[in-house]
Amino acid sequence: MNIVKDAKRIVFKIGSSTLTYDNGRLNLHRMEKLVRVLSDLKNGGREIVLVSSGAVSAGRAKIGMTDHKATVDEKRALAAVGQAELMGVYERFFSDYGHTVAQILMTKDTFDNAVSRENVENTFRTLLEMGCVPIVNENDSVSYDGVKFGGNDTLSAYVACVSGADVLINLSDVDGLYTADPRKDPNATRIDTVSDVKEVMALGGGVGSDRGTGGMATKLKAAGIVTQAAIPMFIINGADPEVIYELIEGRHVGTYFAAEPKQ
Ligand code: GLU
Numbered sequence: 448m449n450i451v452k453d454a455k456r457i458v459f460k461i462g463s464s465t466l467t468y469d470n471g472r473l474n475l476h477r478m479e480k481l482v483r484v485l486s487d488l489k490n491g492g493r494e495i496v497l498v499s500s501g502a503v504s505a506g507r508a509k510i511g512m513t514d515h516k517a518t519v520d521e522k523r524a525l526a527a528v529g530q531a532e533l534m535g536v537y538e539r540f541f542s543d544y545g546h547t548v549a550q551i552l553m554t555k556d557t558f559d560n561a562v563s564r565e566n567v568e569n570t571f572r573t574l575l576e577m578g579c580v581p582i583v584n585e586n587d588s589v590s591y592d593g594v595k596f597g598g599n600d601t602l603s604a605y606v607a608c609v610s611g612a613d614v615l616i617n618l619s620d621v622d623g624l625y626t627a628d629p630r631k632d633p634n635a636t637r638i639d640t641v642s643d644v645k646e647v648m649a650l651g652g653g654v655g656s657d658r659g660t661g662g663m664a665t666k667l668k669a670a671g672i673v674t675q676a677a678i679p680m681f682i683i684n685g686a687d688p689e690v691i692y693e694l695i696e697g698r699h700v701g702t703y704f705a706a707e708p709k710q
Pocket of ligand 1: 502503584
């Protein structure tokens with residue numbers, strides 16, 4: 448069995464450092480490539496959900512706030528600016544390929560509250576039935592520390608669960624999980640398959656780049672959430688979105704986290 452080839456519903460997560468240049472502006476070339484691949488997968492009969500970061504980073508670049516670290520209030524405002532830009536770009540690229548996008552913004556409250564969790568589950572189901580591509584981000588403009596997901600890696604795990612995904616694919620700025628931090632240790636090697644996330648938790652290390660909030664630790668946490676819910680996950684390098692085709696062909700790229708059996 449080929450997990451990705453056989454998957455009907457796939458949740459993709461892409462992080463800010465993969466979506467934006469070092470100056471924070473959107474990497475349109477990469478975004479367009481990603482949209483082309485996702486549109487192609489949809490044309491082939493799959494359902495796609497995209498969890499996309501990049502709002503704060505794009506907002507900061509658009510406003511031109513490069514002189515200081517944003518305060519919490521400023522970040523909320525930057526997210527509002529950047530989210531509009533982000534969706535504008537996705538909307539344009541996806542409609543070029545004949546697909547309709549839908550924006551879903553949520554906070555952790557959305558999942559903690561049984562009513563809103565059911566509502567969002569129904570929204571995902573209905574949007575997918577309508578043939579749309581839901582594009583999800585945390586509602587950073589209203590969320591506060593107590594209800595933060597701790598980044599979109601975690602959000603993508605919740606989204607995979609409520610949208611009934613067959614697989615979660617995390618498009619990262621690294622090639623997968625390594626035996627040590629590959630940026631520091633030249634002897635680090637990529638781990639092909641993880642059958643028990645608990646055994647590799649210690650490899651999480653610290654946070655990633657200064658544009659996103661995720662590092663390996665949050666990706667492993669996400670892997671723990673989805674694999675427990677019987678959903679497998681991959682971490683692959685999103686620098687060239689065409690690598691998704693390699694996964695479909697069954698090539699060993701990235702790191703595969705095997706799902707626990709359904710309870
Ligand atoms: N929601 C944040 C944004 O769109 C990103 C959070 C993260 O990097 O995980 O900027």
